[in-house]
Amino acid sequence: MLSLNSKFEYRNSKQIIIFKTSMFQTNKFRIWRIRILNLFRISDFGFRIFLIFILPVILLSGCQDKQLYKDNRVLMGTFVDVISPDKDAAQIVFAEIQRVENLLSKYKPGSEVARLNSLGKLTVSRETLEIIKKSYEFWQISDGAFDITIGPLVNLWGFTDKKYRLPKKSEINKALKLVGSDKILFNNLNNVVKFKLPGMKIDLGGIAKGYALDCAVKRLKENGIKSCLINLGGQIYCLGDRFGKPWQIAIQGPRKKEFKEILALRNQGISTSGDYEQYFSINNLRYCHIINPKTGYPADSGIQSVTIVTENNLEADALSTAIFVLGPEKGRKLADKFNAVDVKIAVDKI
Numbered sequence: 001m002l003s004l005n006s007k008f009e010y011r012n013s014k015q016i017i018i019f020k021t022s023m024f025q026t027n028k029f030r031i032w033r034i035r036i037l038n039l040f041r042i043s044d045f046g047f048r049i050f051l052i053f054i055l056p057v058i059l060l061s062g063c064q065d066k067q068l069y070k071d072n073r074v075l076m077g078t079f080v081d082v083i084s085p086d087k088d089a090a091q092i093v094f095a096e097i098q099r100v101e102n103l104l105s106k107y108k109p110g111s112e113v114a115r116l117n118s119l120g121k122l123t124v125s126r127e128t129l130e131i132i133k134k135s136y137e138f139w140q141i142s143d144g145a146f147d148i149t150i151g152p153l154v155n156l157w158g159f160t161d162k163k164y165r166l167p168k169k170s171e172i173n174k175a176l177k178l179v180g181s182d183k184i185l186f187n188n189l190n191n192v193v194k195f196k197l198p199g200m201k202i203d204l205g206g207i208a209k210g211y212a213l214d215c216a217v218k219r220l221k222e223n224g225i226k227s228c229l230i231n232l233g234g235q236i237y238c239l240g241d242r243f244g245k246p247w248q249i250a251i252q253g254p255r256k257k258e259f260k261e262i263l264a265l266r267n268q269g270i271s272t273s274g275d276y277e278q279y280f281s282i283n284n285l286r287y288c289h290i291i292n293p294k295t296g297y298p299a300d301s302g303i304q305s306v307t308i309v310t311e312n313n314l315e316a317d318a319l320s321t322a323i324f325v326l327g328p329e330k331g332r333k334l335a336d337k338f339n340a341v342d343v344k345i346a347v348d349k350i
């Protein structure tokens, strides 16, 4: 059995409309549904046109004394939804995610990561240094599957500017020379981070959202907020519960619309990495945004999606990306080294 959870073993399908993750709030008589829907359309050239819709969301539960506040924003290149009985929760979450984005996003010209990428050497904040070091640890423990130095490859395949392309083998080989987290040098005493080779670029897309979520949860707790659900582009955390009952998160298959499982979560989060969010297709071959740092090609381990349930969002984020690269068997072994509560893998071939 390759799948870690047989419920999540799906077969390939050509469906192009995919629901990702939904959150359900139930009471005795109604199911209030909040759904983020990702609609993908394949154009004449086989490239994906990417649209995101948010279906109507429910602001209040049945009773007036059980009011839930709901707000959303676009941050870190994705939708952020916040639901809480506390009306201040959303602003606290948005401010914290914005702060992390300003620090770690390669797209923000003034961020420490963008400056490091353009200069090749930078004195960074302790916080950025710690994230780079964490990423390095994940590189080590995942046997190189999780590697933030894949920046040049992500650019080459067009995932940074969304101008997708199939690079030549020679271009991939050239970019591969710049990849490898052992080529990042960091000095713990003066916070200097330096690339060994000119042209190296780091991309924290596989870990920064998890970190931002951890930071947001910390801020909520500091502000005495005990109940909140945050959805940061499919990476979800459930703080406390919803009026005494666990938050309910419905997981949908990577190719099909039906819900595969509903999770009841308290003080836990889930992170999903999949091949159905950012990808393009040429000649019926799917090229997704998670790159195998060993080959320089988009990961092709047979996994369609991997979902991690855990208390630590940073860990879940990096782990889901790494497992997507490693494949079900090696991925399972890696997950065993962490405190993941549950690991669900959907595979498309055995």
Ligand code: ADP
Pocket (backbone or CB within 6 Å): 145, 146, 147, 148, 150, 154, 159, 203, 204, 205, 206, 207, 209, 233, 234, 235, 272, 273, 274, 277, 289, 290, 291, 292, 293, 317, 320, 321, 325
């Ligand atoms: P999402 O960002 O859709 O939640 P992931 O958490 O799996 O999905 O992160 C994918 C992102 O991570 C890519 O868009 C890219 O920025 C970065 N990335 C791609 N391949 C790797 C890799 N092998 N190791 C670390 N980060 C990667």
Ligand code: MG
Pocket (backbone or CB within 6 Å): 205, 206, 207, 273, 316, 317, 318, 319, 320, 321
């Ligand atoms: Mg990730």
